[in-house]
Amino acid sequence: MKKQKNSSFIFWLFLAPVLFTFIMVIIIPFFMGIFYSFTNWSSSARANFTLQWIGFTNFRTSLGDPTFLYSFLITTLYTVLNVVVINATALILALVVTSKLKLRNIYRVGFFIPNLIGGLVLGYIWQFIFNNALPAIGNAIPLLSGLANPENLILSKVGSSVAALVIVGTWQYAGYIMMIYIAAIEGVPESLFEAATIDGANEFQKFLKITVPMVAQAFTITMFLTLVQSFKQFDVNVSLTAGGPSAMFRNTPLFGTELLSLNIYNTAFIKNMLAEGQARAVIFFAVLVVVSVVQVTINKKKEVEM
Numbered sequence: 522m523k524k525q526k527n528s529s530f531i532f533w534l535f536l537a538p539v540l541f542t543f544i545m546v547i548i549i550p551f552f553m554g555i556f557y558s559f560t561n562w563s564s565s566a567r568a569n570f571t572l573q574w575i576g577f578t579n580f581r582t583s584l585g586d587p588t589f590l591y592s593f594l595i596t597t598l599y600t601v602l603n604v605v606v607i608n609a610t611a612l613i614l615a616l617v618v619t620s621k622l623k624l625r626n627i628y629r630v631g632f633f634i635p636n637l638i639g640g641l642v643l644g645y646i647w648q649f650i651f652n653n654a655l656p657a658i659g660n661a662i663p664l665l666s667g668l669a670n671p672e673n674l675i676l677s678k679v680g681s682s683v684a685a686l687v688i689v690g691t692w693q694y695a696g697y698i699m700m701i702y703i704a705a706i707e708g709v710p711e712s713l714f715e716a717a718t719i720d721g722a723n724e725f726q727k728f729l730k731i732t733v734p735m736v737a738q739a740f741t742i743t744m745f746l747t748l749v750q751s752f753k754q755f756d757v758n759v760s761l762t763a764g765g766p767s768a769m770f771r772n773t774p775l776f777g778t779e780l781l782s783l784n785i786y787n788t789a790f791i792k793n794m795l796a797e798g799q800a801r802a803v804i805f806f807a808v809l810v811v812v813s814v815v816q817v818t819i820n821k822k823k824e825v826e827m
Contacts, residue, residue, distance in 0.1 A: 554799050562796035579800035587773040589801060592784035593808075595683065599780060600751040602687045607747045608740075610695040615702035616728070629703070633696035640693070644760025647689045651675045676761070679768050679777035686778065689757055694750060698743045705739035706732060741820035748816055752809050755782035781805050 558580070561573045583589050614632050618625045635643070652674060659668030667673050675681045709732060717727050758764070764776030764783055779787070785805065789798025 555803055557796055558800040558803050560796050562799065563793055575796075579797045580804065582797055583801045583804060587771040588775045588779070589784060589788075591768075591770040591775055592779050592781045595778065596752060596754075596781045599683055599686060599754070600748060602683070603690050603751040603754075604744060604747045606687055606691050607695050607698055608743055610691050611698035611743065612702050614695060614699040615706055616732075618699070619703055619706045629699075632699055635693050636697040638693065640756030641760045643689060643693055644757045647685070647692075648676070648761050651685060677766060679766060682762050682766060682778045686754070686757065686761060686780075689761060690751065690754065693757070694747065698747060701739055701743050701746075702736065705736035709735040737820075737823065740823075741817060744820060745813060745817055749809065749813060752805075752812070753782055754780050755786070758783050 559574060559576060561571070561575050614628075618629045618632070622628070638646075656669045656671075656674070659665045659670070671677070675685050713731050713735075714727055717731060722730070758778065758780045762778045764779035764787070766777050767774055768777030769775070776783075781801075782805075785798050785801045788801060789795050792798075
């Protein structure tokens, strides 16, 4: 009994610093943010001590703002594309590096390395590629002269800019998701593939009937991670497109690739509407929780079906 008490004390002693940090950095600011979203909080209100409770005004203003609604739409489109492309790419890479390919361990490292590069740095690197490297290639190779045309710059149009965000997101994150798929694939018993070979199954049939059902749990995890990561995308959005180019929505000029996180940041710190920015963050959090729970629930049901 005394030994159990000592073990419990040691457990909480080691956990205390992390728990204290989590409460101070995450829990308390989270509930403070919810409180401030119902007030007129701004830098001037704080300086003049004129903080007032205004109810759901910030939420109504946010939901009626075309820029916020557009950010929701463009973020949803980006998220759908990003989840599909990242998971497809990661699964293909995982299948490649778990095959009998020579130097497959080196390939694993190479595919994972982009995930170690910070999003801001990554965005600036790819901005240079899209705005300078590709036009230079177009000038050097006559067959690709269209790349040198300023009107064909990838970051000059909304549609291609969203595609650019997906490309950069995939290049950065696919290697990380690949590692999860690798762990799942290597956990599949080799005897199943041997039995399938004896029965005359080809490689595609093995993948469809054995690999996919056996790694179903990994799909739940990877889709959740990519879904959350895509919805919260901020650093690459800032450095690659900065929200541009411009677009029109409901007769309102706005930034064409301003994802939700960037919209919240601009509202709070560029426009100095801190309370409204916080209200948008609360809405964003609520939507992300609902979408994540629905996604995990659906994937869990599919796991059982498989």
